Amino acid sequence: QMQLAESGGGLVQAGGSLTLSCAASGRTLSTYHMAWFRQAPGKEREFVATIASWNGGRTVLADSVKGRFTISRDNAKNTVYLQMNSLKPEDTAVYHCAALIRGLWGSRQATSYGYWGQGTQVTVSS
Secondary structure (H helix, E strand, C coil), rough: CCCCECCCCEECCCCEEEEEEEEEEECCCHHHCEEEEEECCCCCEEEEEEECCCCCCCEEEECCCCCCCEEEEEHHCEEEEEEEECHHHHHEEEEEEEECCCCCCCCCCCEEEECCCCCEEEEEEC
């Protein structure tokens, strides 16, 4: 069983940057396509980005974060990252990482993913 632990969240002003990390334990990350989702209060979990299993693998980002966020991974460190720049108040949410466990790579459906971490809170003030 793989456990995922997110870190790096916090409070930042609009226009600022944060880098989130998702560290895996119990199983190697390198065999999984990985994704970041976010969930704001009262809203459904929303797809943010996904990256294919290999280092430097293909990425897909939600339109709302294209040009501002970057997803990357370091399989040697068993970690996936989300670099967030030019943050906006609407980016405020709990950010979760997860591994693709069913369906095809590139899926934006939360139901395609498992091994969800507890999440890390990102708050962007205006």
